[in-house]
Each structure stands twice: as structure tokens, then as C-alpha cells.
Amino acid sequence: MTELAQQQCEACRADAPLVSDDELPGLLRQIPDWSPITRDGILQLERVFKFRNFKQALAFTNRVGAIAEEVGHHPALLTEWGKVTVTWWSHEAKGLHKNDFIMAARTDQQVDAE
Numbered sequence: 001m002t003e004l005a006q007q008q009c010e011a012c013r014a015d016a017p018l019v020s021d022d023e024l025p026g027l028l029r030q031i032p033d034w035s036p037i038t039r040d041g042i043l044q045l046e047r048v049f050k051f052r053n054f055k056q057a058l059a060f061t062n063r064v065g066a067i068a069e070e071v072g073h074h075p076a077l078l079t080e081w082g083k084v085t086v087t088w089w090s091h092e093a094k095g096l097h098k099n100d101f102i103m104a105a106r107t108d109q110q111v112d113a114e
């Protein structure tokens, strides 16, 4: 099966199919460092990335922002000294779509990318 990060995102639509309860465990296993959380009743994926300082945290933030812009699918990003919290969910669909898992996997690839 194609690695999650190499799969293609679909267009973000309000009626996009959310990940089913059956699909969820298998997808979560592919991004083991991410946590499924429910905020405001919406299932999301969240991971905290640690860095040596603010400059590295900001550079990572900008790399994640760039891959989000490329596909038109965007995370919530909280950038702090030495720490970036990244949260993925599909805003219009109000839940988790396959896109969110693809982008979480691609986010992991930005950690050491220069």
C-alpha cells in the first residue's frame, strides 16, 4: 500500500466523507505519534513537536504552512519557544478526513527537513 505521506489529498468539501469508526484504528497506527482528540465536538489529530529554541520552532512552522498551502488543506499551529502544537482536522466537514492523516504524515517529514 502507498505510504500515507505519498497519497494524494482530495478537495476539502463540506460533504467530504469522514473517516469511519472502522477505518480509524488502521489509520492511527500509521501515524503513531499523533493523538486523536475531540475539541468542540470535533475529532482532530494533534501532536506536539519539541525544538531547541524558538527559531527552529518557527522554521518548522513555516515548513508545515508551506505544505498546507500546496494542497489547500491547513492545520491549526501553535508556535512557542521550543515547541509547536500541530492540529489537523477538516474544518468544513467538521471531523477527520483521510486528508488529515496524509497531512499528519507529511508534517512528520518536516521535522528534520531544512
Ligand SMILES: C[C@H](O)[C@H](O)[C@H]1CNC2=NC(N)=NC(=O)C2=N1
Residues within 6 Å of the ligand: 012, 013, 072, 073, 074, 075, 088, 089, 090, 091, 092, 093
Ligand atoms: C476555501 C478554502 O479552500 C477552504 O476553506 C479550505 C481551506 N483549508 C482547509 N483546511 C482544513 N483543514 N479544512 C478545510 O475545510 C479547509 N478548507
